[in-house]
Amino acid sequence: MLTASHLNLKRQGKPLLQDISLQLIPGEVTVLLGPNGAGKSSLLSLLSGLYSPDSGSVLLDEQSVVALDPQLRACYLAMYTQQQPLNFSFQVDEVVALGCYPLQLSAAEMAERVRDYLSQFELEQLSQRQYTRLSGGEQQRVQVARVMAQVGSQCRVLLLDEPVSEMDLKYQQLLMQRIRQVAATGVAVCCVLHDLNLAAQLADQIVLLQNGRMLAAGTVGEVMTEARLSDLYQVSVRKVETDAGPLFSSR
């Protein structure tokens, strides 16, 4: 279990996160929602141990995430970040293979795993293509496949920062399925999304962030109310209950 307690973070005097506490539970998917600049990416960075909070702590089963040895942390925790600055012409399969680095596999095991993840994300046709020549959506799919390939048997936490921002509907749904499959193996997942419908479809727990503070946390039914979402995003949000779950629209 990943436990964040009373996290505070300031940059250049401006508070980015204030007194955030939350738990990521094994087997559950937590979705972070909030407008741009609410502090979602900053929170994920603290949860991943990439940065230290000014105060507060992030513990992975009683161990401080920041203090973990990088190699060990890479076995326990995988994260997809928004910025992917790769601009060298690796082949797609080579990029996915880099995700297997912490797992210390043999060449044969690595090749097998890369094939598996290329297949899971329907990238077989692109496997020999140069990454830099792909479309934005394809590049995102490759990077997500790389991060998912890092999730080995020791992995306990998966963090995803807007992983579907450039994907079309088909691959958004494909990724939602994959995330649920990963969670089903006992991994605690935390995902930043902007699409309310995808969030409602995916989440066991929703956390709403506004101006660096936690506005609410709970199940979809408890937290994603019209009034709260309208207030959060400063637009009118409508919610319609259907057999397949709630549907959200805005105007």
Added chain:
Amino acid sequence: MSDIKISGLFWLALPVVMVLSLITGPVSVDLTSIFGDSVASQVFWQLRVPRLLLTLLAGALLAMTGAAAQSLFRNSLADPGLIGISAGAALSAGVVMVLLGSSVALLGGLLLPLAAFAGGVVTTVLVARLAVTLQGVSVTNMLLCGIAINAIALAGLGGLKYFAADNELRQLSFWLLGSLNHSRWQDLLVLLVAALPVLWLLPRYGQKLNLLLLGEQQASLLGLDVVRCKRVMILLIALGVGAVVALTGIIGFVGLVVPHLVRLMTGPDNRRLLPLSGLLGAVLLTVADILSRILVSPAELPVGIVTALVGGPFFLLLLTRRKQESGIC
């Protein structure tokens, strides 16, 4: 073409250019008469062989450190010459050369390489600090930083020339042009001391450099100790470039052209790029050295002029291609 074929091609080219290098020059050397007391034998053992070995090492070092710098800065234009590392090393070595005069040979000739290494470390750290922004590596900052450091070093070296005595001025001027024609066995030993850790360690960092190409955050998330890796890279690049600059002056563009050619053939994977760049760098600098001996024969061009004549247009070609592809730069 497969990696094995490319590697085989480079290995085949190596003995060919080595033999050509040994027999090319104003004194005719016949390989059948290299044992004995003849002038040809003296030229062969005291001039040609150390020169060839020094050229091979310098070429390998320049190309490998160029490839490593490009991975460190995550940009294929990050040639140690262009971004000021060579100039920083040269300024530092130049200061020592002029200040110490004839005492520069102290410490078995290690003083100049040590000074160049120190200058290289300072400049690499400076470029790394200034070029890396919150959004990642800024190419503009990196190249501007190179322009500024090159300008400062040029001014510093100009000042040194102004104040230098006749002997030092001559030594400094020839050295700065980038030349291999004063190579001695003693220089070779000095270069070997610096080259061994670089040639041994750099290829072992291939996969780590690959991770670094994904961005520092991703590299860290994949288990790389990013700070340590960057420190080791800076030291190795400064050591390799510094040693070559101290002994041969500034030989530009090898670190830019060679990794580019290898990447075109085998892709950007540093596990292949680093050793193959070393091999091709050794071959191509030897070719450039042969050209420097025959272009204005019986006189000799400094090899830095030959590499700049080839590398300069190559750099412009790269910029044009980047402009066409737009966005990547």
